[in-house]
Amino acid sequence: xxxxxxxxxxxxxxxxxxxxxxxxxxxxxxxxxxxxxxxxxxxxxxxxxxxxxxxxxxxxxxxxxxxxxxxxxxxxxxxxxxxxxxxxxxxxxxxxxxxxxxxxxxxxxxxxxxxxxxxxxxxxxxxxxxxxxxxxxxxxxxxxxxxxxxxxxxxxxxxxxxxxxxxxxxxxxxxxxxxxxxxxxxxxxxxxxxxxxxxxxxxxxxxxxxxx
Ligand code: BEZ
Numbered sequence: 001x002x003x004x005x006x007x008x009x010x011x012x013x014x015x016x017x018x019x020x021x022x023x024x025x026x027x028x029x030x031x032x033x034x035x036x037x038x039x040x041x042x043x044x045x046x047x048x049x050x051x052x053x054x055x056x057x058x059x060x061x062x063x064x065x066x067x068x069x070x071x072x073x074x075x076x077x078x079x080x081x082x083x084x085x086x087x088x089x090x091x092x093x094x095x096x097x098x099x100x101x102x103x104x105x106x107x108x109x110x111x112x113x114x115x116x117x118x119x120x121x122x123x124x125x126x127x128x129x130x131x132x133x134x135x136x137x138x139x140x141x142x143x144x145x146x147x148x149x150x151x152x153x154x155x156x157x158x159x160x161x162x163x164x165x166x167x168x169x170x171x172x173x174x175x176x177x178x179x180x181x182x183x184x185x186x187x188x189x190x191x192x193x194x195x196x197x198x199x200x201x202x203x204x205x206x207x208x209x210x211x212x
Contacts, residue, residue, distance in 0.1 A: 007132065008133075009034070009127045014103065016097050027127065031063055032067065035068055044141070050084050053090035054090050067096075069104050069120065115140060122141065155173050164183050179206055188206065192207075194209070
């Protein structure tokens with residue numbers, strides 16, 4: 001059965017471009033992004049891994065460890081990383097899993113046989129420090145992902161994990177957030193000293209609580 005939000009992310013031990021790795025040990029107390037791509041030496045994947053490398057500092061700032069996976073061999077990964085670094089002008093520093101035996105692909109249901117019998121689709125999982133799955137997105141091979149959107153969702157996940165708020169459509173850090181329905185407006189006024197704007201009894205905004 002495939003993974004769902006709130007499920008425990010399965011642990012695994014794998015060979016990667018950074019050596020042997022236990023997933024849980026690699027994550028430690030950090031957040032994690034585990035993402036698959038169809039194959040090495042393909043154009044869209046090259047840009048995706050390049051963009052992730054370019055955004056490495058943004059992931060680190062958010063205490064997020066990144067881990068890529070495809071069903072290619074470790075030798076192929078090492079060769080391909082040279083191309084990514086050259087063509088995308090980056091240094092790929094995060095590990096790429098050599099999942100030639102499809103262990104990770106199986107655990108995370110990354111092969112969708114009606115799309116491809118052999119290759120992983122573009123799956124992406126965000127995993128919290130509690131090792132629970134917080135986000136699942138799946139893109140087809142033909143569409144590269146937007147890694148700024150992944151960062152934006154992580155900002156929302158990290159905020160809403162600590163405050164009784166939710167984030168509206170297209171929200172970005174610094175913008176007003178929504179008071180969760182479980183809190184009455186009277187309680188929200190006490191809880192959020194920066195103020196609560198009631199548009200409807202179920203639609204209340206407050207400034208982002210952890211931002212000056
Ligand atoms: C790519 O990464 O460019 C790609 C991979 C598989 C199918 C189509 C495109």
